[in-house]
Amino acid sequence: MAELKADVLVLGAGMVGVSAALHLQQRGRDVILADRHELAAQETSFGNAGLIECASVFPYMFPRDFGQILQYAMNRSTQVRYQFSDLPAFLPWLARYFLASSPDRAMHSAMAELPLIRRSLIEHEALMGEAGAPELLRRTGWMKLFRSEATLATASAELERARHYGVAGEVLDAKAIAEREPNLNGEFAGAVYLPAPGFVPDPGGLGKAYAALFKRKGGRFLVGDATTLQQDGRAWRLAGPDGAAVAREVVVTLGPWSDVVFRPLGYRIPLGVKRGYHLHLAPRGNAVLRHPVLDADLGFLLAPMNRGIRLTTGVEFARRDSPPTPIQLQQVLPLAHKLFPLGEPIDTKPWMGARPCLPDMLPVIGKAPRHAGLWFNFGHQHHGLTLGPAVGRLLAEMMTGETPFANPGPFAVERFG
Ligand SMILES: Cc1cc2nc3c(=O)[nH]c(=O)nc-3n(C[C@H](O)[C@H](O)[C@H](O)COP(=O)(O)OP(=O)(O)OC[C@H]3O[C@@H](n4cnc5c(N)ncnc54)[C@H](O)[C@@H]3O)c2cc1C
Structure with missing residues (x-):
């Protein structure tokens, strides 16, 4: 041969x-x-959700807030869920993740990754230019919606912290949200809009x-x-x-x-994994979604992909190879329908993927x-x-x-x- x-x-x-x-x-x-x-x-x-996240200075660490940990532990959150039967398999990894998420160590991770994050969009633009695929980059930025004053305040504080590292962003009130995304429905305390990240409508x-x-x-x-x-x-x-x-x-x-x-x-x-799911749905009527939009408190993201609106879930802790359990998707689907006029699903079944993670x-x-x-x-x-x-x-x-x-x-x- x-x-x-x-x-x-x-x-x-x-x-x-x-x-x-x-x-x-x-x-x-x-x-x-x-x-x-x-x-x-x-x-x-x-x-994935298609975000070139050049404004994501602080990595997604294990929360240190007791209330939030308790909510996750009770498996009631749509943002984070775990498969109980797999717990013995990933608990030691979670313990390492928790230890690596102390404020000092989280800051170390953020600063180590910062030069890569800063370079991310520049390198994509260079390759997209050479590949002749500039249409696969949209310069819309993205938006995180908050339904409670408390979560909006936390996100605004995080934005202020990120500004020290060159991140631009805007806190939007309900009127400004409606101007940016006229088809969203709901009661929002506000939103954080990040203009710099790129969006790829077909990753x-x-x-x-x-x-x-x-x-x-x-x-x-x-x-x-x-x-x-x-x-x-x-x-x-x-x-x-x-x-x-x-x-x-x-x-x-x-x-x-x-x-x-x-x-x-x-x-x-x-090496551990944080699993996640997506499902594409058609927009209803002439409804248009201009940016990827995260409903932060309800734990899902809508992104206007070429294939349709991609509904993406938060994190599921389970063994990489355990059969899919798209419970989060089922939970957030009616919430997504309320947020944006969605029609029929385009995919016949949900997609599942696994974010490869070190603690x-x-x-x-x-x-x-x-x-x-x-x-x-x-x-x-x-x-x-x-x-x-x-x-x-x-x-x-x-x-x-x-x-x-x-x-x-x-x-x-x-x-x-
Ligand atoms: C729901 C979700 C949303 C996300 N959203 C974002 C986002 O908005 N922005 C962002 O930056 N990241 C996002 N991510 C994370 C991002 O998708 C991953 O970090 C990234 O895709 C990992 O890329 P990779 O090339 O390392 O792995 P992969 O894309 O998984 O590539 C690994 C390759 O290895 C191949 N392979 C596996 N086993 C074998 C074998 N035995 N022999 C040969 N080949 C093999 C596979 O076929 C695959 O092609 C998201 C992830 C998920 C799950």
């Missing part, structure tokens, strides 16, 4: 893998990008546009199963249906499935310490669409010996011992 040789094998063609492959290619590396699917961006990078399409660019520039895309990866002397070998792919260096960009490579190699990395909400980016030629780039939590191109650049700079644009220290796998 044929053997394909390359400089680098990138495993996983989600937003993170495709972006890493492009940045390595830009630096002269011959790259093979491999995925178990025939197309790129068919998993988590397909189903899966964007991943595919980047993969098409990679192929146009001579990159090879293969179907292959990462579980077949083997170290063969100084090379790495991946089995594929049409023969093996062989390279001196391999990059793991398998998102929530990255453990299928690192675990057999002996790395104990606490400190920072990705793992860099060299694997015990295996020559093995590199990691996974765990981009709620921000993988946002960060893909920026972390692709960072990793490629590290691999090719350039001075990295951001300090990669906080992302090193060694932080887990």
